[in-house]
Amino acid sequence: MVWLTWRQHRAQMLVTAGLLAALGVLLLVHGLGADGLPGEALNARFQSLYTYISWLPVVPLLVGLFWGAPLLARELERGTHRLAWTQSVTRRRWLTGKLGLLGLVVTVAGLALGAMVSAWLTSFDGVDAADRFGDTALFGGTGVAVGAWWLFAFALGAAVGGLVRKMLPAFAMTIVVFVLVMVASFQARQDYAEPLRTVADGPLPGALITGSASLSPSGVEVAGDAVVPECATAGRETYLSCIEEAGYESVLYYQPADRYWRFQWTEAGLLVLLSVLLVGPVVYRVARRPV
């Protein structure tokens, strides 16, 4: 089973390993070159690569397309499953073996990418934008969540492929569902725990800001997107000084920096659960259906 999986999927594995190695070298060179740079130059150096790193959330989609979707769809579309499933290995073992082995490889590859990005980030300590918690792309590209994203994309592709049994429709559906889940996760992430509240505090290093409000002297809180009643007539440029004169203080809702790992495990757990829910029924259905 291991030999068969390697034999059939070595192209994906080698290409992925090659790309990861190339990215690792790039991150290493870029990170080491940042050593000892002064503030402004360090910031500029970070931004120069961050432009591309900010695309990290889409990378798992490639795994879904090239690892997941063809896994079942290619066999079913070409009819080669008739040969594969009439060998001495049972159909259920063939399915679980392939999905398990490849899922493991994909997860490990995702975790390796996350570890490389995390290591790269440590070179940019004083840079505000190098924020693994507050930054959407970096949160999903570091820690354990990145491994879960890779696994989820793979499971999604495989499940869709087993369901629609044709490659191109499977590709299209994988893209659509993945993008929907990705956007939903961006929205849901800040609600994994009840946010903390702070009044008139300084900067919150490494925290994930989830909302803001203004607090009047009498203790009434006005939401950040609403207009403070005393300043309803103030112009765009005088508004901020007006609410300050009226005695308002700013309120911030945030998730503190030390919740990073808790949130990482929450996201990873949700994605793994979703992966199991996606793949389970498809394995059951494909295993039961007549060849």
Place this chain on the structure above:
Amino acid sequence: MVTGIAPAGWWLFAFAVGVAAGAVTRRLLVAMAVTLAVFFLVYTGVSLTSARLHYAAPVRVEENAPEVRGEPWAINTPGGAQAQLPAGALLVTSGWARADGTAVPRDVVWACAPTAYEYLQCMRDKGLHWFADYHPADRYWRFQYTEAGALALVTVLLSAFVVRRAR
């Protein structure tokens, strides 16, 4: 990139790359991977090399006494330089030059920095003048046609290659 007719050029180009990749590799998955890689490389290559800024020779504006609102040395930042240009202009480069037109290195540009409000006077005393190269706003359509045309040309070449191969 996402307005005007350039997007049509990009869509056409991506389609042609896909067809050519399919014709060469003859395998669905490999063709898709190659198409993604080629498109990504060309697309980022065009942005990375700022190829768009070189579709035409830029217009140069030279000021002996630029008027700057706020901090005078803000003129050395892209935002400050943009403020000197007509609305909608696309800034290519800006800086300081000597009377004979040679550019001034960075450390000389900042040498006058400590005297904030005399900064511009200080630069003038050194015989330097400020300049900026830019594309005026009315070149938008010309640049759109340049980009779309270049992509259409590549599309034609790729298609010709595929047709020739199929014979």
